[in-house]
Amino acid sequence: MKKIHIYSLVVVLSIVIGCTTDKVSEKKMNSTNTKKKAVVYQVFTRLFGNTNTTNKPWGTIEENGVGKFNDFTDKALSEIKDLGVTHIWYTGVPHHDVIRDYTKYGISNDDPDVVKGRAGSPYAVKDYYNVNPDLAVNVENRLQEFEALINRSHKNGLKVIIDIVPNHVARNYQSLSNPEGTKDFGADDNTSVEYDVDNNFYYVPNTPFEVPDFLNGYVPLGGDKNPLSDHKFDENPAKWTGNGSRSPKPSFYDWYETVKVNYGVSPDGKKDFDALPAGFEHEDYKKHFEFWQDKKIPSSWVKFRDIALYWIEKGVDGFRYDMAEMVPVEFWSFMNSAIKMKKPNAFLLAEVYNPKMYRDYIQKGKMDYLYDKVQLYDTIKHVMQGHGLTDHIPPIQEDLKDIEHHMLHFLENHDEQRIASPEFVGNAEKAKPAMVVSATISTAPTMIYFGQELGEDGSENAGFGTPSRTSIFDYIGVPSLQRWVNDKKFDGGQSTSEEKSLRDFYKRLLNFTISSNALMGEYQDIHQFNRENTEWYNDKVLSFVRWSDDEKLIVVSNFNAENRYGFDLSLPSDIIEKWNLKDGEYTLTDQLYKEYSSILKVEKGQASIRVDLKPLASFILKIQD
Template sequence: MNGDNGKLLIYQVLPRLYGNVSGKNRPGGSIEENGCGKLSHVTRERLADLKGLGFTHVWYTGILEHATTTPYPGITHDHPDVVKGRAGSPYAIKDYYDVDPDLADDPAARRDDFRRLVDRTHAAGLGVIIDFVPNHVARQYHSDCRPPLEEDFGEQDDRGMRFRRDNNFYYLTDQMLVIGSDYGPEPTAYSEYPARATGNDVFHAQPTRDDWYDTVKLNYGVDPDTGETHFEEPVPDTWTKMYHILYYWSVLGVDGFRCDMAEMVPVPFWRWVIRKLRPDFPQLLFIGEIYQPWRYREYLDAGLDYLYDKVGLYDTLVGILKGERAASDITSVWQSQEGLSGLMLHFMENHDEQRLASDFIVGTGSKAIPAVAVSALIDGGPMMIYFGQMLGEHGMDEEGFSGRNGRTTIYDYWSMESMRALHHPVLLSEEQQDLRERYRRLLEVARYPVFHHGLFFDLMYVVGDRLDPRKQYAFLRYRPGCLALVVANFADHSADLALPIPKHAFETLRCPQGKSCRQLDLGTGEEEVVTLESNRPYRIKVRPHDYSVVLFSPLSPYFHE
């Protein structure tokens, strides 16, 4: 769904919250009390708006049926002791083949609602991404929508074996699971015997509240005691089940998968399953959630298309916003990722991270703009925006299971102020309108070919005292026909800079010099004719907490030499 081969721009949205405009927010409230967004709330108009902003894909978070305290006819009831919040975690999957009934206008027709969402999204020219959660399932996993010949997870397990290659779960033999009684209001405690290992690699029977106690770890053929692997053909049973799940959703029109905690699943599985899917779905996207930089290359070599750039660029930019790191530290990020340019998914918000406008980061969305600009323009890799981000969502509500932590809850039924304003524009404040317009302009700039296909050159080593390395960062992007000078200003005062472009930059980028060209400041719209020369200072003005981009383009075809 990216036929122009341009930059991938992904919009992440949690449908449960996206369309809920009730405004009835009771902490820890039920679906009847607080309401819930539906797939039908992602309308053709909303999708057309996203397409107009330049997005290429929508990542719908929380599509698969997961553990919840809300009862539905014909669906196994979840014990509240093993559900996080009233709504439940979208990552405690209860049926890999089904859709969350909360999201359907008619729960009995929930899969039809999803098919219509896929059709609407594709009709808008956007690709569909959903979560693939391969590491763990909900404790009360039961698939009532699996294909007739497909066995359920754990159905054929030998529960007397701590580890057996073709068991789907790890069993803590002769031990009863112990779950704290404060997790839910149910008078009878949840019972699990023998206990199974918890999703975040907890191989004892007493997970804490900070563990992923609502999930069970899946077995891919790795002995947890010895570390020995048993991947020989025929492949472990869990591998085959996961292939069938991915195939099922791909047939339904899903264009890509955001692979939850991909690093907790063996690399050989990824290599096997992606190679097995590619012949039938050659354009299928796989985005891996990985936090161990030393393992990036092995997962990319296994076939994943893009990896989370959390530990590198995200952490650095957040540190700069908080005043804990210098802007010049960005240089070490791209140096450490040499050879991976264009393969890292950049973002400044997602469901795991604190909102930029929260009290924990910068308090207002506008102050984060320079960080978002660097994230969008530094290389040709994909960029992601989280719903509410463009309106400065604060994430400071205390929703229930999710406390006042700067994050938007993924566990509770809630109505976000920013989403109520989005769906009823009369409620948008001037600040929100201004911020959204700034994002619109940034996304427009990010779609220039130079920011997708262009080469990169860091200017920090040559600018010296011409800027403040703690608060400003400057770089070049170049492709034949266009040279871009970008400066991000993290300071609370404006910067009027004269920056040289060194001879080494022209040589490295193979950019011609000594030619007359048009200089265009994308921020002010000011144009003038200049001659591109090495070490000639080029003036650029940057407002507080902002970025500026100056483009140099040819007056004659000789610029393309």
């Protein structure tokens, strides 16, 4: 592993002061403090309980093993809950293409020429009304095993999220489990035309599909023989590919394993459905639901709404929507309002990367949360890597202040490099300051990816794709997680001391965030103030304040790669006034590790705190009565 010399420190100064606030802030805090921050634990379901350590590239399920729904025991779930988690996102649950013979259960075989990896992409869904057969102990009872997992999760205090991939489905979509009266995607399509508003797919009429030319030495299944691996796939006429390619022979770099779903948008961009009325972004989900009741709705809209409601009925608490911005915002108004009518507290999270569209998807599309990737994540990553400036972080919060609650924060997910991989920063300890900033800078939920809390580095060569990201395409083990799973005791019995220490840090931090009133209250940047007024404070340091009626927080982070810092951090006069700080000294004691204390000095309208930054330390300091 490449050694990277980046030392960072985060100090969180938690000040609990019985004081008054201005009426505007008081009104906002009283409205927000009825809720606590959410923490989402994303887990790649088939990898979690797999204790097989073979890790052969392109290994079969027999060689490399696979986790099951039943591996999420009460003990496992209680440990996840105790980490400070409120929601668990089970990634890869809907039945997607896999290269394994399940024909004795009536499931057709999938073609390696249009499947990525041996275990298949979770984003090439084959049957939305059932679950991945790999995840079941008894394949015939696979749906019942997942329903039991939903119930276990709820019993252990966790809300359940699963994926819906609205933009595309597997090329061979075929549901064996459709409810009565439900037809498959494309079953009623007119395949003689490129587009029809009620077609579920787009077509290349009178032209068969061709498998792409494989590049860079790629061979399906790593060259292992399979009867269907013949560089052919029967699809006539060809459909548009998932990422929008209209070629009957897509590129190797296209999403060739999937086909794009038609939402009533013609090839020239015309929308063949009603637009939302002007000002409708200010209406609630009930008004949105009413709006669509007398409208003509494209077939694909109805199919995905019915899929979502099917899973809501089974107890699922929310969805993560893949590539949501590739689907019209009007569909989300229709879909999400229908979900909210059934489950008002459903947790609806969307993968959206275009900041210009954020407000449309939140306000018109009725999304609860969007990924904050292209702004906060990308900026913090650059700071962690030593070539970004903390000066760039406060403007992000200013830009998003009207929607900050809706911007989910993360440092890892299944699409991103593992923090500990050499391609990111090469050392999971370097995530500590960024994690505290990410988790405390706003009222938005925090998400961590399974194994992140243990410093997983994603270095396994699983087959399809390259290391640095834990594979989502193949059967593989996750070494740091396997040590924590400890032969399914779920107690960290084989974890290294470094892994135990890191997990302890995440546990302390996440549990603080879900219990803090201030983190659902007000935010103000004090970074620029200290840049101008504090010696030794520079563009590798970040500070901001958070507060509520009964809790005041100061967050200070040092992202410098080399230096320690000691300085007297200052509070602006308006914060002193808002917090009603009286002249005097206040003792602050660390609540995270119980090993540090400092003094807040207030005198004649000025306030300062001596902060001594040690590499990779974190504090939560609280005023003692």
